[in-house]
Amino acid sequence: MHERSLLSRPIPSRRPCLTAVLRMAGLRPTRQRVALAELLFSGAHRHVSAEQLLGEADAAKVNVSLATVYNTLHQFRTAGLLREVAIDASRSYFDTDTSDHHHFYLEDEQRVIDIPASGIVIQNLPEPPYGTTITHVDVVVRVRKTQ
Ligand SMILES: [Zn+2]
Numbered sequence: 001m002h003e004r005s006l007l008s009r010p011i012p013s014r015r016p017c018l019t020a021v022l023r024m025a026g027l028r029p030t031r032q033r034v035a036l037a038e039l040l041f042s043g044a045h046r047h048v049s050a051e052q053l054l055g056e057a058d059a060a061k062v063n064v065s066l067a068t069v070y071n072t073l074h075q076f077r078t079a080g081l082l083r084e085v086a087i088d089a090s091r092s093y094f095d096t097d098t099s100d101h102h103h104f105y106l107e108d109e110q111r112v113i114d115i116p117a118s119g120i121v122i123q124n125l126p127e128p129p130y131g132t133t134i135t136h137v138d139v140v141v142r143v144r145k146t147q
Helices: 003-007 015-024 031-041 050-059 066-078
Strands: 083-088 091-095 101-106 111-116 140-143
Touching: 015 031, 031 050, 031 066, 050 066, 050 091, 066 091
Parallel strands: 101 140
Antiparallel strands: 083 091, 101 111
């Protein structure tokens, strides 16, 4: 290998790693899934709506529809790669941190931020219905700017 080929070698991509993550989650690593996974998981943990992710995909010249973004986010959630934080019937955020924790919803900014699991104590949970087990408890504390 001569010097020129060393210098022109591309910067290592996270793609092979994300492809493996998708396969392990039981998802076929299609080009669109890998591209969306790259956008979602290439930085610090965060909360993103389908519309925000579509905007990021457009900016990164990833050609996907909002329907594909929705489907992919729900597939990632079902596969355990994301957690859904449902604010109301028409608004959901997808959290790249799937560990147990809670959220503040900042109504003025329409933004979700984390509350550590230890920040809220949940007591006296009712017995779950017969034949069911509690998987987790999500708390969303809704706040708005003080007038
Ligand atoms: Zn979170």
